[in-house]
Amino acid sequence: MRFEGKHNHTWRKFKSALACTIAFVSAILVILPLGLVFFYLLINGIGSVNWDFFTKLPAPVGAVGGGMANAIVGTLILLAIAGVIGIPIGVLGGVYLAEYGSARINSVLRFLADVLNGVPSITWGVVVYGLIVLRFKSFSALAGGLALGLIMIPLILRTTEEVILLVPNGYREASLALGVSRWQTIVHIVMKTASKGIITGILLALARVGGETAPLLFTAFGNRFWNHSLTEPIAALPLQVFTYAISPYDDWHRQAWAGALVLVTGVFCVNVLVRILTRGRGASPL
Amino acid sequence: MENLLMPTSERIVEEGMEQPSEVPSNSETVLASTFRVKNMSIWYGEKRAIEDVTIDIASNAVTAIIGPSGCGKSTFLRALNRMHELTPKTRMEGTVLLNGEDLYSSGVDPTVVRRRVGMVFQKSNPFPTMTIGENVIVGLRLNGVHDQKFLNERLEKSLRMAALWDEVKDDLNKPGTSLSGGQQQRLCIARTLAVEPEVVLMDEPCSALDPIATAKIEELISDLKTKYTIVTVTHNMQQAGRISDYTAFFYLGRLIEFGPTTTIFTNPKERQTEDYITGRFG
Secondary structure, three states, rough: OOOHHHHHHHHHHHHHHHHHHHHHHHHHHHHHHHHHHHHHHHHHHHHHHHHHHHOOOOOOOOOOOOOHHHHHHHHHHHHHHHHHHHHHHHHHHHHHHHHHHOOHHHHHHHHHHHHHHHHOOOHHHHHHHHHHHHEEEEEEEEHHHHHHHHHHHHHHHHHHHHHHHHHHHHHHHHHHHHHOOHHHHHHHHHHHHHHHHHHHHHHHHHHHHHHHHHOOOOEEEEEOOOOOOOOOOOOOOOHHHHHHOOOOHHHHHHHHHHHHHHHHHHHHHHHHHHHHHOOOOOOOOO | OOHHOOOOOHHHHHHOOOOHOOOOOOOOOOOOEEEEEEEEEEOOOOEEEEEEEEEEEOOOOEHHHOOOOOOOHHHHHHHHOOHHHOOOEEEEEEEEEEEEEEEOOOOOOOHHHHHEEEEOOOOOOOOOOEEEEHHHHHHHHHOOOOOHHHHHHHHHHHHHHOHHHHHOOOOOOHHHHOOHHHHHHHHHHHHHHOOOOOOOEEOOOOOOOHHHHHHHHHHHHHOOOOOEEEEEEEOOHHHHHHOEEEEEEEEEEEEEEEEEEHHHHHHOOHHHHHHHHHHOOO
């Protein structure tokens, strides 16, 4: 082929520019919903985000004011319970997949974990309802936390496995060659090297389940007052938003907007935290 | 003597008080041999990587292992501290005696073997999460030594032996990865020396370094042999000639020829050795 055909060249340049433009517009479209969500929440919710919102209990129907203090604390308690269940099991499971086990068993486990990750979150609510709520005849914070914790396990398991596999083998060998045992090597060398990635996975899993509503509907159930025992129903921010949003009261609608805004801001903050963590001091490749 | 291979963290501390040269050796052993390898064969799955190798490795000397890529020299080296077992589906036959004790007899913990037979790798690999100082003493710390005074002494001693102390003594709290390539490799040598092994295995320790850093490591190896038995794999014929007292030539998993380096290089008995050394293949 010779360098002739000026038309051809122009046509190709045009196609290239077109493809580039389409890709660019698609990228913008990806971000657009996030911008819209934030914009809407800010407009509708910011007016109700005030000191009372963070410190007061919900006001009775008809009374003006009140807040979601119990729901905010409730979400934190639920996340703590979920973390106690989900973090150790997820992290240790990820370590097992990455460091032990045979290739065949691991690929089965990995596949099952991916299936679990795809299970609709309301399913977890139903499972825990059947296992815990029916048996103890009570909605409870523990049941809600368990449902969230079960969702966290496969999420954390997969991220932990992936970041541990990223740790170069040279570090394992160097440690073992010093006469350090396998387990000590995994804990003090491998997991320490991958710690930023593991923490990132944990934070993202917490942010993900922190916004879940469906698994809490018939486990934590919600509560208009302070929760005094983990065996009693407990309020959660997304549940409260759900309840208020489907209510017929304007005041509750405003509170629902505010609750959603606080929730999204929380998730946003966790993601920013993750960015800062993963940027780090550059000492680790992860 | 039998309990030398027992997994106790105290042993390290006790041993730390002695010089490695005073480690008791079995009276039946020929005094000058640290390793006595008999009929060693190693398989990776179905593939035989080492075939019937018998060799005695001299104490307080540098033994170089040469041979073309894939000839099994790294496998042989790794079998001397049971590192090859990290590869799945390996099988080993034969015996390896370290100062008279069988490294492969049942009940011997590979972890303890590796404490006595240290290893330096081709690619320097200081732990990225640790400072220079932490890197040196990590082997002791993870084996349960927490006496800070002892650790500090061992830190300085190891870095001095690795000829790195003067360069890093003011930067012990900087990350190990902040050093240059050659310094990182000497840091890894210091890290290996800190657990006071009897033998230091080196797997092409200079192949990733520039000539100046290589010269420093070679000088260091020569210094270290007064206290340690050193076995090094190298691709570099000149290097083997410069630093080693004995040379073993491996080809296709077999030990073709073994003897004093001067003999191997000037008057090899085997045709294959001569061809390899003169650069006709490999």
